[in-house]
Amino acid sequence: xxxxxxxxxGLVQAGGSLRLSCAASGGTFSNYAMGWFRxxxxxxxxxxxxxxxxxxxxxxxxxVKGRFTISRDNAKSTVNLQMNxxxxxxxxxxxxxxxxxxxxxxxxxxxxxxxxxxxxxxx
Numbered sequence: 001x002x003x004x005x006x007x008x009x010g011l012v013q014a015g016g017s018l019r020l021s022c023a024a025s026g027g028t029f030s031n032y033a034m035g036w037f038r039x040x041x042x043x044x045x046x047x048x049x050x051x052x053x054x055x056x057x058x059x060x061x062x063x064v065k066g067r068f069t070i071s072r073d074n075a076k077s078t079v080n081l082q083m084n085x086x087x088x089x090x091x092x093x094x095x096x097x098x099x100x101x102x103x104x105x106x107x108x109x110x111x112x113x114x115x116x117x118x119x120x121x122x123x
Contacts, residue, residue: 001027003024006094006116007021010120011120015086020083021078033050033098033101033105035070036048037094038119039116045108048064048068049064051070051079055071063089068083069081086119088123093116093117093119
């Protein structure tokens with residue numbers, strides 16, 4: 001059973017940066033495509049970014065493209081989300097997720113989810 005633990009959330013002013021990390025344990029990390037989703041209060045969970053098992057393919061929601069960068073380190077079983085030029089509308093709980101297939105992650109039909117980390121961007 002894979003366990004995912006996010007860290008790195010916090011409070012930041014608009015225009016600032018945060019780096020989220022997700023540490024995986026209990027499985028072979030390189031077998032999983034990994035992604036980040038977020039959920040703001042009163043809204044549905046939405047896709048943020050996705051990375052393939054090898055890290056050679058990445059995908060982003062239009063709302064974060066050019067500002068966020070996803071990366072992974074299979075040796076350390078971690079996936080990161082570098083968030084720059086943050087906006088108040090980026091405020092949400094950010095969730096790490098993983099599945100064997102990219103399409104499953106993208107569709108939020110992943111096998112595994114973390115507990116989430118809060119990101120708050122003040123204006």
